[in-house]
Amino acid sequence: MTTPTAGTPVSESSTAGQTPTAKPEPDAVPAQDAGAEDDAAADTDAAAPSAAHVAAQPADVREEEAAQAKEETIPALDLSGVVSGYEDTTVLRGVSLTVPRGTAVALLGPNGAGKTTLLRTVCGLLRPTAGRVEMEGTDITRLAPHRRARLGLCHIPEGRGIFRSLTVRENLIMQSFPGGESAAIERAVEAFPVLGERLTQTAGTLSGGQQQMLAMAQAHVRSPKLILVDEASLGLAPVIVDEIFAFLQAVSAEGTSLLLVDQFVVRALGIATTAYVLRRGEIVFGGPAAELMSEDVFARYVGGAED
Incomplete structure (x- = not known):
């Protein structure tokens, strides 16, 4: 099989050099006299902050910088061992998934795999029976939907909303x-x-x-800080699909985190940096979105028939 093109939707009823040339030698650089070298060394010493200078910074400044650096490593969304579903029907079976801050993540899988259930669980419309849901380090597993919204979580459901x-x-x-x-x-x-x-x-x-x-x-x-998007392109004309994906691309470029479910798999992968494939309520693939664009990997996780 061939990997589908960006304009071709993948039905969710299916599961899914040139030889380098020699580098030219740089032109010879005229030797500097001793005075010029001394001046350059002095300029370098003046520009580089010394350990003593860093240590001399106020403690509150150092603590603020350390806290900011730590905050940037905390993911926008983190699911750990989530079990969820409807009444007596379990749909998600121990799902773990991470959306790094400021990135787009594509969630793929066949119809009935549990993608919408996962989004509804994250936004609070469904409460998991096990596992943990965190948003930017805050446990939101038992938080009401409106309180999640106040934290910057937004859900665009299938069917407009x-x-x-x-x-x-x-x-x-x-x-x-x-x-x-x-x-x-x-x-x-x-x-x-x-x-x-x-x-x-x-x-x-x-x-x-x-x-x-x-x-x-x-x-x-x-x-919002994090947007959950469920089948935004479903049933739309191609020209509108172009506008929707251009908008999502722009929002992602601005630093808003996205968790994206869409029938146009290749387009979704084009926006995403990370992708997950959900099958029968379990994650069967999680890794770089570009890896799924490989023909054999795509066929293994997205293109095969669902039993």
Whole structure:
């Protein structure tokens, strides 16, 4: 088989040099006189901070820098041994997954593998029966959904997740911070200009693509730290799919962490730095997204038939 191209969706009913040339020798550099060498050495000594200088920094400054460095290593999202499902049906079976801060992670797998269940568990709509969910080092396993939202977690569910009876403007205001309504609308229109022409239109009368843009914009206006995206491109025209993925790419480039589920596997992998494959509620692959683009690895984890 051949690896699918970026424009081809992969159905979730399936599981998924040139010879180097010699480097030219650098041109000869004229020798400096002794005075010039002394001046250069003096400049270097002046520029390099000494150990004594570092030690002389106030203790609170050193502690703040150390805390900041440690904070940057804490992942945006960390799942450890999560078991979750619906009533008597267990869907996730000991899932462990990490979203490094400021990166995009693709979650792949066939229909029924548990991808949506995982996202619903992370956002708090489902409570795990075992395991631990952490967001930026904070245990949110038992936290209510609205409290997770306050921490900067945003969920864009499959099926839009908008208020269909409200106008576009009202939908955006519902997601804005108090006093930040105008800024929220401006931010949304900057991301999706077409929404600026539909502010007074009822959301339920928008096209499917415009509704998905509104759902994306609602998440964007709150400047979240982590966005969970469930099948954002489902049922959309190719030109709208292009806009949606361009938006996700831009948001990721700004440093927002993403956990992305999408039918367009290759496009999702193009945004992501890390990928996981979920099958029957268990992680069967976790590693660099580029590794899944290899034909044999793709066929093994994504392209095979699900029993």
